[in-house]
Amino acid sequence: MFLTQAIEGVRQADAETTAVLYSAGIRNHEAKAPGELVAQDVFCDFTKASADLQKEVNDAWRRALREKAEDEKALDCFDRIATEEGLAARFLSEAGARPESGEAFSEEQIRVIGEHYGFYSFLVGGCAALRTLVLCARYTGDAARNEPHIWTALAGDFYGLAINYQQYVIIEASMRYAMGLRREGRTARRDSESAAVTAKHRALGVNADTIRTAGVLSAVRARAIIGDLLILEGDKRASYIADLRQVLNDAEADDDAAAPMESSERRVSVDESSSSSDDSSSSEEEDEAPAAAMDVEEPAPAPAPARPKRRDSPPRQPPQAKKRRGAEPSPPRATGSPQQPMSPLRTNPAALLAFGKLRRLSNEGNGVRYD
Numbered sequence: 459m460f461l462t463q464a465i466e467g468v469r470q471a472d473a474e475t476t477a478v479l480y481s482a483g484i485r486n487h488e489a490k491a492p493g494e495l496v497a498q499d500v501f502c503d504f505t506k507a508s509a510d511l512q513k514e515v516n517d518a519w520r521r522a523l524r525e526k527a528e529d530e531k532a533l534d535c536f537d538r539i540a541t542e543e544g545l546a547a548r549f550l551s552e553a554g555a556r557p558e559s560g561e562a563f564s565e566e567q568i569r570v571i572g573e574h575y576g577f578y579s580f581l582v583g584g585c586a587a588l589r590t591l592v593l594c595a596r597y598t599g600d601a602a603r604n605e606p607h608i609w610t611a612l613a614g615d616f617y618g619l620a621i622n623y624q625q626y627v628i629i630e631a632s633m634r635y636a637m638g639l640r641r642e643g644r645t646a647r648r649d650s651e652s653a654a655v656t657a658k659h660r661a662l663g664v665n666a667d668t669i670r671t672a673g674v675l676s677a678v679r680a681r682a683i684i685g686d687l688l689i690l691e692g693d694k695r696a697s698y699i700a701d702l703r704q705v706l707n708d709a710e711a712d713d714d715a716a717a718p719m720e721s722s723e724r725r726v727s728v729d730e731s732s733s734s735s736d737d738s739s740s741s742e743e744e745d746e747a748p749a750a751a752m753d754v755e756e757p758a759p760a761p762a763p764a765r766p767k768r769r770d771s772p773p774r775q776p777p778q779a780k781k782r783r784g785a786e787p788s789p790p791r792a793t794g795s796p797q798q799p800m801s802p803l804r805t806n807p808a809a810l811l812a813f814g815k816l817r818r819l820s821n822e823g824n825g826v827r828y829d
Contacts, residue, residue, distance in 0.1 A: 471597035487555035493613030501593040502616040523657040532661035533586040541572040580620035585663040590620040636673030646673020
C-alpha cells in the first residue's frame with residue numbers, strides 16, 4: 459500500500475515538475491520516472507551520453523571523491539558540484555529539451571533545472587559509483603531514498619545493472635584488499651580496519667566488514683553475506699552486522715585454537731623432505747588453510763576390478779519433498795576430509811546459531827516472513 463502511494467506521489471510530482479519547467483521556457487520535455495521514456499535512458503545510463511558530457515561527468519565525480527568532507531557522502535558532494543556546473547541541463551538537452559528561444563539555456567533556466575533535477579544512486583545507504591548514478595526529479599530521488607523499491611518498480615532494469623555492478627566490485631575489491639594484507643604479512647582477520655581503501659571503493663561500500671568477510675570465510679559464503687549487506691538497512695542491517703561479527707570471531711577463535719595441534723600432527727606425519735619444503739612455505743598459506751597441509755599416505759594401487767555382473771536396477775524412489783523457502787537453515791552436513799577439512803563454522807555450535815540468525819535476517823530483508 460505504501461509503495462503504491464509513493465508511486466502515485468511520484469506521478470503527481472512529475473506533472474508539477476513538467477509544468478514548472480514549461481513556465482520557465484523549457485520546451486519538448488516531460489518529467490518522467492527513470493526508465494519510463496526511452497529518450498531519457500541517458501538519465502539512467504551515462505554511457506549513452508555524448509563523449510564531451512561523459513568527460514565532464516567523470517571529472518565532476520573525481521573531484522567529488524577528492525573534495526568531499528569527512529562526514530559527507532561522495533554522492534551528495536557530486537550532486538552539489540554537478541548542479542553548480544549545470545550538468546543536469548546538459549542531460550536534458552541531450553534528451554531533446556530545448557529553450558523556447560531556440561538558443562542555449564539561460565542561467566535562470568539552468569538554475570530552475572538544477573533546482574528540480576538532481577543526481578542520485580540506485581544503491582541504498584548513499585553508496586554510489588559512476589555506473590550507479592541516475593538523474594531524476596528531486597521528488598522522485600528523495601522518495602526512493604525512503605522507499606528503495608521505487609527503483610525496482612519504475613526502473614527495474616537499470617537497478618539490476620547497478621546492484622550487480624556493486625556486488626561484483628565490492629566482492630573483488632574486498633578479496634584484493636584481504637590478499638594485499640596477507641602479502642604484507644598481516645591478516646584480514648585482525649588488520650582489516652587498517653586497510654587503505656580507496657575513495658571510490660569506500661563510496662561504493664567497501665569497508666572493514668566486507669574485507670574481513672572476504673578474508674575469513676569461503677568465497678561462496680562471503681559472496682552471499684556481502685550481497686546481504688548491500689540490501690539491508692537500518693536496524694536489520696545493524697543486527698545482521700552484529701551477528702556477522704560474532705560468526706567471524708568464532709571462526710577466528712577456532713582457527714587459532716586448532717593451529718598448534720595441527721602443527722604437531724604435521725611434524726609427526728611428514729617426512730624429512732616434506733618438512734623442509736613446509737618450512738619454506740609462506741606464513742600466509744599457513745594462516746589461510748592450516749588443516750589442508752595434513753599429509754595422508756597414498757594407498758597402494760588396487761588390482762583391476764573384475765567386470766561386474768549385470769544387475770536389475772532398483773525401483774525409483776519418489777523425490778524428497780522440497781523445503782519451504784525461507785525456512786531456518788539446518789546445520790551443514792559434515793563432509794570434511796583430510797584433503798578438504800570442514801569449515802570451523804561447521805564444528806562450532808555458537809557459530810552455527812549465529813549464522814542461522816544471520817540467514818534469517820537476510821531472508822526477512824528479502825521479504826520472507828516467519829509467522
